[in-house]
Amino acid sequence: MTERKIYIDYNATTPLREEVKAAIIEDLGIYGNASSMHASGRLAHARVEEARQAVGALLGAPAAGIIFTSGGSESNNTVFQTMRSIAGDSGRNEFITTAIEHPCVLNSASYLKKLGFKVTFLPVDDYGKIKMDAYKAALSDKTLLVSVMMANNEIGTIQDIKEISRLAKEKGAWVHSDVVQAVGKIPVNAVDLGVDYLTVSCHKIYGPKGIGALYVKKGAPLFPLIHGGHQEDGFRAGTYNNIGILGFGIAAVLARRDLDKYARQTRALRNKLRDGLLARVPNIKINGHPEDVLPNTLNVSFPRAEGEAILLSMDIKGIEASTGSACASGSLEPSHVLMALGVDAELAHGSIRFSLGWGTSDEDIDYIIEEVPPIIARLRAMSTLT
Numbered sequence: 001m002t003e004r005k006i007y008i009d010y011n012a013t014t015p016l017r018e019e020v021k022a023a024i025i026e027d028l029g030i031y032g033n034a035s036s037m038h039a040s041g042r043l044a045h046a047r048v049e050e051a052r053q054a055v056g057a058l059l060g061a062p063a064a065g066i067i068f069t070s071g072g073s074e075s076n077n078t079v080f081q082t083m084r085s086i087a088g089d090s091g092r093n094e095f096i097t098t099a100i101e102h103p104c105v106l107n108s109a110s111y112l113k114k115l116g117f118k119v120t121f122l123p124v125d126d127y128g129k130i131k132m133d134a135y136k137a138a139l140s141d142k143t144l145l146v147s148v149m150m151a152n153n154e155i156g157t158i159q160d161i162k163e164i165s166r167l168a169k170e171k172g173a174w175v176h177s178d179v180v181q182a183v184g185k186i187p188v189n190a191v192d193l194g195v196d197y198l199t200v201s202c203h204k205i206y207g208p209k210g211i212g213a214l215y216v217k218k219g220a221p222l223f224p225l226i227h228g229g230h231q232e233d234g235f236r237a238g239t240y241n242n243i244g245i246l247g248f249g250i251a252a253v254l255a256r257r258d259l260d261k262y263a264r265q266t267r268a269l270r271n272k273l274r275d276g277l278l279a280r281v282p283n284i285k286i287n288g289h290p291e292d293v294l295p296n297t298l299n300v301s302f303p304r305a306e307g308e309a310i311l312l313s314m315d316i317k318g319i320e321a322s323t324g325s326a327c328a329s330g331s332l333e334p335s336h337v338l339m340a341l342g343v344d345a346e347l348a349h350g351s352i353r354f355s356l357g358w359g360t361s362d363e364d365i366d367y368i369i370e371e372v373p374p375i376i377a378r379l380r381a382m383s384t385l386t
Helices: 018-027 039-059 072-090 103-114 132-138 161-170 242-257 259-280 307-316 336-340 345-349 362-385
Strands: 066-069 094-098 118-122 143-147 174-178 197-201 212-216 285-287 297-301 351-355
Touching (some): 039 066, 072 174, 307 362, 345 351
Antiparallel strands (some): 197 212
16 A cells, blocks of 8 residues: 555545644633633633634624534534424424435435425436426425535535525525535525525534534524533533634634635646546546536546445555545445436446545646546456456
């Protein structure tokens, strides 16, 4: 195995940026309980509120609407359980989401379906865009919640959340968007999008794991998923994760400051990788929308080469990528996202997600373009022999 390591799996998670790491180390001494009234507690509380302001600014949302959670899965589950709690009084019992959502949304929606709620999983086109005719047909006066991710974690396709929200509001429905993969890569403005809830996770923007947030628009219902103390105005009990929240705040400031630079840098490298693979590997398929796509994400199907074998072969060469969502990597089933696009199971099994980040260089892309073609050629030859 080569000593060289090229990490190109930034959609799965990101390393701490040096500024975030330095801030966390500096703040390790802030140990007070942010709910305590003494000096140590007040210091911790002040830093938590600074972070809340930073996260709100990143999302284009008022800080008062930011609720800290343990991450994207908790935030998404909180929204769905809130809707379950109000369904009876609202007179509405219908949910709309898509077939390509993150597993924590798909499984939350599937659970509600088992309980008897009507749940529509919207189809998408060949590029991963919602079929808007199907969406309009699914909307009704009984629709309680529309939940659509802004950018897909596997293929990078970006949805028109503003239009999706506008149509939902015409029917009086609440709107939620999982923007975990979008934040820090493309502009996200909660007010402009017209949503009631947004989900974000810190470890996708070069901050610590185990901390995330849920934006809740003023007036939108919210029921606690975790009951206990008075933290987060009673909406999320549990002692504040000081270090995680402080790191989140720094990561949010940096993500907002460097948004344009990040997009330009990763898009140029992503396009170079795409064009290099297309030129050197015959018969491959690029998955996702050609234009409305995250600047850092490239999903490629390699016919007659199995995904796990590609990953292991690349890993030997020091290239660390993914076959799809990190949350689904333990599954032997083909990607539900690619299957929803109409990609057949065999081709879906031969798909690799390259997701670029701050640490990706021109030399890294050159190395991948050099090493991947012979890997695919060797695996295809083995497949032919078999």
